[in-house]
Amino acid sequence: MTAMHQRYAESALISKERYISREWLASEYERLWPKVWQMACRLEEIPNPGDYYEYQIGTQSVLIVRENEDTVKAFRNACPHRATRICSGTGNTEGELRCPFHGWAWHLDGSVLEIPDADDFAPECLRRKDLQLSEVHIGQWGGFVFVNLSETPEPLLDFLGPVVEGLAPFEVDKMRLIRYRTTVMDCNWKVGLAAFNEAYHVEATHIWDLSGYAASRMNGVRRPARMSAAATDRLDTDNRINARDPQGRTPGSYQFLYETFPTHNKMRNVPELLTDSARLGDMGDPKKAALEMLRLQQMISQAHQDDVDYVEALSEVPGDVPSVKFFADVRRAVGAARGVDYSHIPDEDMVSAIDYCIYPNLVGPVSAGNWILFRFRPNGDDPDTCLYDVMFMHRFGENEEVPTVKHEFYSRWQDHDEWGPTIGQDLWNMGHVQAGLHQSSFTGLRLNRQEAGVRNFEKFIDRYVLADGDPAA
Ligand code: FES
Ligand SMILES: [Fe+2]
Numbered sequence: 001m002t003a004m005h006q007r008y009a010e011s012a013l014i015s016k017e018r019y020i021s022r023e024w025l026a027s028e029y030e031r032l033w034p035k036v037w038q039m040a041c042r043l044e045e046i047p048n049p050g051d052y053y054e055y056q057i058g059t060q061s062v063l064i065v066r067e068n069e070d071t072v073k074a075f076r077n078a079c080p081h082r083a084t085r086i087c088s089g090t091g092n093t094e095g096e097l098r099c100p101f102h103g104w105a106w107h108l109d110g111s112v113l114e115i116p117d118a119d120d121f122a123p124e125c126l127r128r129k130d131l132q133l134s135e136v137h138i139g140q141w142g143g144f145v146f147v148n149l150s151e152t153p154e155p156l157l158d159f160l161g162p163v164v165e166g167l168a169p170f171e172v173d174k175m176r177l178i179r180y181r182t183t184v185m186d187c188n189w190k191v192g193l194a195a196f197n198e199a200y201h202v203e204a205t206h207i208w209d210l211s212g213y214a215a216s217r218m219n220g221v222r223r224p225a226r227m228s229a230a231a232t233d234r235l236d237t238d239n240r241i242n243a244r245d246p247q248g249r250t251p252g253s254y255q256f257l258y259e260t261f262p263t264h265n266k267m268r269n270v271p272e273l274l275t276d277s278a279r280l281g282d283m284g285d286p287k288k289a290a291l292e293m294l295r296l297q298q299m300i301s302q303a304h305q306d307d308v309d310y311v312e313a314l315s316e317v318p319g320d321v322p323s324v325k326f327f328a329d330v331r332r333a334v335g336a337a338r339g340v341d342y343s344h345i346p347d348e349d350m351v352s353a354i355d356y357c358i359y360p361n362l363v364g365p366v367s368a369g370n371w372i373l374f375r376f377r378p379n380g381d382d383p384d385t386c387l388y389d390v391m392f393m394h395r396f397g398e399n400e401e402v403p404t405v406k407h408e409f410y411s412r413w414q415d416h417d418e419w420g421p422t423i424g425q426d427l428w429n430m431g432h433v434q435a436g437l438h439q440s441s442f443t444g445l446r447l448n449r450q451e452a453g454v455r456n457f458e459k460f461i462d463r464y465v466l467a468d469g470d471p472a473a
Pocket of ligand 2: 195196201202205206422426
């Protein structure tokens, strides 16, 4: 049963302790993170033999190494001699892994290559099996490398379950990073994830600002301005929701479908509302309206300059077809021009984002050729901050040159003002949630049906953190 089929949401409040307590965070480090599959990096971040990527979760560091064209391995990043971290960040090892402290070295498969002055060690200190780099379970899906610190993990594809099938049409393995940013957010990692795990907030947080965007440009720290009267009129025209909802639900609950799985959850716009979406002609000059809407999509990386160029070059834009169909056709034509076939993807999935929340810490909207993926990780032992990665991915043609991507780091999210208006609004909310969680008057989170994904996620966390060592319980 999906969340939308339930008459009411569940009533139990969600404890706030899980977002603010150091003890809860310590329990997550002890019981959750060592047992779950975690996305470590994209394969394109380690394209050549000897390339490595250091993935960190709490105090644990995992070294992902490309051994050759076909094989990627992962190792515990600690030298068996005196524990030194063998590699940091990203780079290329030039064919061997060598500890910087005393020069112990390993082949890329983790077997011992060299131990300087081996004769000076007691033989029992140098048993070969103890000196191999300790291997970590690894899995690949969708162009990502996943790692699992457990000794006996379930197969990655079993864990990903419905995500694999749901995202198959989008061929995310063929997408490539076009921007990659990491920053520190002023909230618990689960508060950050939850901000993208429901669409209940869209009306209040985003639509007002998107509709009146020209008048209320987001600067990353300012709360969006209230919707202008003109924008109100336009919203009514665009969405035509209130008049059509027979049960008088809010526009948000009418507009989105939510699906919860035993692990992971999904949300998307109601397909029928998309296939019968507003006509460009209803919004004035169709071409002008199309370019304006593309501009909004561009702000959230769901459209790119080649979409804009394509529409610019059209002598006429039809005013009487649903806008979603028009934009789907544009995307297909732009794809075809670069040799990418989107003919198997229905109109309603082409340009409207489908959000999968991939437990424990990934979420983000995918459409034909684009995926913005957010990853949240706890930040050391501080429950009030988290590491936030934003991966913008885009589908290129076979012969197109893929730009080299520089991984950007910002120690404060406010120091960078190009998150895009909608993401900036989400980020603004997070610190305010975290501050409120500390108020003694606040007793716990009350979640509605649209927020069932948030509840489902917290139940997943409970399976690990509260199950006393049995993650399957
Ligand atoms: S700590 Fe690595 S070689 Fe000594
Ligand atoms: Fe949002």
